[in-house]
Amino acid sequence: MKYLLISVLTALLLSANVLALRGQQVTPQDVYSCFRALNVSDLPFLINAYDKGFKDRRITPSMALTLCQRLAQSAAPIGLREGVLRVIGLALIEELPVTMLVDKALEGLAKGVALEAINDELAQRKATLSEVKALFAHKGIRISLTIRFGAVTLELTLEAVDAAITEAARALEDYVRAGQRIEDATAIKATVQRYLASNRAIPVTLVSFIEQIVSAPEWAQLAQNVANRLKK
Amino acid sequence: MHEHELEQLIKETIVQRAQAHQDRIADLEYRVVDALPDRPAALELRPTWPMRLALATAAILLFLGGFWLGGTLSDGPPCADPYVLCLVYPNAKSVSLVGQLTHWERQPMHGPDRHGIWWIRLPRDLEPGRYEYGFMVDEYHWVHDPRAREFVHTFDNKINSVLIWPPSQGDAP
Amino acid sequence: MGEDELKLIRRSLDGDKNAWGEIVKRYKISVFGVALGILGNPADAEDAAQDAFIRAYQGLHTFHLDKRFSTWIFAITANLCKNKLRRDRLLAPLKYITRATQSHHNPEAQLAQDQRSQTMRDALDQLSPKYRMPLVLRYYGDLEYKEIAEMMKLPEGTVKTRIHRAKSELKRLLEQKGVVGHART
Numbered sequence: 001m002k003y004l005l006i007s008v009l010t011a012l013l014l015s016a017n018v019l020a021l022r023g024q025q026v027t028p029q030d031v032y033s034c035f036r037a038l039n040v041s042d043l044p045f046l047i048n049a050y051d052k053g054f055k056d057r058r059i060t061p062s063m064a065l066t067l068c069q070r071l072a073q074s075a076a077p078i079g080l081r082e083g084v085l086r087v088i089g090l091a092l093i094e095e096l097p098v099t100m101l102v103d104k105a106l107e108g109l110a111k112g113v114a115l116e117a118i119n120d121e122l123a124q125r126k127a128t129l130s131e132v133k134a135l136f137a138h139k140g141i142r143i144s145l146t147i148r149f150g151a152v153t154l155e156l157t158l159e160a161v162d163a164a165i166t167e168a169a170r171a172l173e174d175y176v177r178a179g180q181r182i183e184d185a186t187a188i189k190a191t192v193q194r195y196l197a198s199n200r201a202i203p204v205t206l207v208s209f210i211e212q213i214v215s216a217p218e219w220a221q222l223a224q225n226v227a228n229r230l231k232k
Numbered sequence: 233m234h235e236h237e238l239e240q241l242i243k244e245t246i247v248q249r250a251q252a253h254q255d256r257i258a259d260l261e262y263r264v265v266d267a268l269p270d271r272p273a274a275l276e277l278r279p280t281w282p283m284r285l286a287l288a289t290a291a292i293l294l295f296l297g298g299f300w301l302g303g304t305l306s307d308g309p310p311c312a313d314p315y316v317l318c319l320v321y322p323n324a325k326s327v328s329l330v331g332q333l334t335h336w337e338r339q340p341m342h343g344p345d346r347h348g349i350w351w352i353r354l355p356r357d358l359e360p361g362r363y364e365y366g367f368m369v370d371e372y373h374w375v376h377d378p379r380a381r382e383f384v385h386t387f388d389n390k391i392n393s394v395l396i397w398p399p400s401q402g403d404a405p
Numbered sequence: 406m407g408e409d410e411l412k413l414i415r416r417s418l419d420g421d422k423n424a425w426g427e428i429v430k431r432y433k434i435s436v437f438g439v440a441l442g443i444l445g446n447p448a449d450a451e452d453a454a455q456d457a458f459i460r461a462y463q464g465l466h467t468f469h470l471d472k473r474f475s476t477w478i479f480a481i482t483a484n485l486c487k488n489k490l491r492r493d494r495l496l497a498p499l500k501y502i503t504r505a506t507q508s509h510h511n512p513e514a515q516l517a518q519d520q521r522s523q524t525m526r527d528a529l530d531q532l533s534p535k536y537r538m539p540l541v542l543r544y545y546g547d548l549e550y551k552e553i554a555e556m557m558k559l560p561e562g563t564v565k566t567r568i569h570r571a572k573s574e575l576k577r578l579l580e581q582k583g584v585v586g587h588a589r590t
């Protein structure tokens with residue numbers, strides 16, 4: 001009887017703990033409730049896109065909720081606020097990494113940048129992510145690829161490939177936005193490699209692999225595309 | 233004549249005029265560099281014995297005085313600590329750290345101390361990586377960190393400072 | 406500002422004179438243009454440009470890296486020009502009138518692309534410096550009204566009025582010379 005009482009009490013305490021933890025964790029439902037509260041015009045699209053993002057582990061419910069809550073604090077028309085969620089939703093459907101986009105949206109909101117400008121910037125950066133992803137795919141860099149480098153064998157994870165796409169796109173955007181020379185392909189490639197090396201989620205083997213198989217003119221072409229988009 | 237035609241003509245006229253005389257400034261960079269003063273160098277003193285004695289006495293007095301002054305001097309912001317970000321902005325009413333480190337939320341900084349320094353301590357478990365950040369002064373004024381080693385251009389052509397963590401040797405945080 | 410330009414400025418702050426030489430190389434033509442636009446005399450503009458770069462190097466620690474470098478260096482140039490004009494006005498009040506009437510004999514006249522530019526140049530010379538300076542900074546230096554107002558220590562409204570009056574006066578002078586039709590604005 002005594003042991004039974006102890007077991008029941010332990011079970012009760014454990015389940016209380018689990019419930020408390022669950023209470024702290026953000027669920028996709030919390031995110032959708034926030035979308036609903038924003039009165040977005042195309043809720044099914046957003047739910048569909050973000051649901052895919054959560055399942056693919058490209059965005060966490062906590063990240064999405066933070067973004068939604070910050071958008072809720074903005075005084076801009078709902079169309080513009082929904083635009084931010086929509087661009088990121090489109091990226092999730094296209095299986096692009098979205099950390100840079102969420103980050104830029106939060107940055108813009110924190111600095112009080114006009115939402116039109118934030119939306120433009122997100123659209124431009126999404127295009128760059130898409131082009132880097134296409135270039136990597138063309139070179140055979142994709143999830144589950146096994147790279148053999150001498151004695152080292154590495155199987156690429158989604159996290160590593162997404163981080164590499166993000167850093168390369170960020171490097172190209174930063175390079176062009178700083179007004180540096182688009183003709184200097186070597187400098188562009190060096191910048192990309194430096195950004196790749198700075199992110200611990202990208203294995204060193206992958207950084208070296210990219211250095212070997214993506215040429216400077218290929219990076220320069222993407223930088224040129226970034227510059228063309230910025231001119232528009 | 234339309235307004236924009238007139239404005240264009242003003243600009244073109246000055247451009248043409250400057251170009252017509254540009255031989256005058258062909259070697260300007262060399263002339264400027266020759267005329268530049270040296271940055272004020274540290275005072276060079278050849279210590280004599282009396283001076284050494286005076287310095288030693290002053291050092292002892294300062295050391296003892298330090299104890300007497302107690303914690304007041306040591307309470308200043310530890311800006312040399314790589315885990316501390318500092319900004320000198322004496323006239324600010326408030327300064328916040330904003331960036332990837334704070335998920336772009338405003339994190340109020342301590343300060344100002346009597347030298348106008350604002351500071352904030354970074355988390356001890358900071359993951360290695362690149363972090364963009366800046367300081368929001370008086371709620372709306374975006375200011376970069378002059379001690380940062382890298383910068384990127386961002387919205388409205390303003391500048392974000394970049395923190396490379398862990399800092400390489402000899403780098404400011 | 407490009408990252409390499411930021412690096413050049415940082416190196417200059419550390420006392421690297423060659424880095425500053427590179428900055429001078431990049432900005433000399435536009436700084437010279439501002440000075441020439443305001444002063445109207447190439448020799449004076451050359452001196453002003455040289456002084457501006459030396460002053461800027463000495464005061465580089467006051468430059469905010471998140472601002473446009475061009476705005477800052479143009480402000481220094483414009484201030485030097487303003488001082489020069491003030492000094493000259495005290496010493497030789499007739500100098501500018503003489504210069505304006507002499508400008509037809511200037512060798513640069515041969516390089517003017519068309520009569521409109523030449524007439525505009527003469528018209529600019531005839532403007533009083535207090536009107537010419539904001540005009541040059543706005544349309545050649547590409548500065549905002551607010552920046553010009555800060556630099557000239559005038560209310561923004563006054564700067565706008567001066568630019569408006571300067572443009573009206575230029576239009577009048579151009580019409581007088583018959584190079585443009587009457588205003589349609």
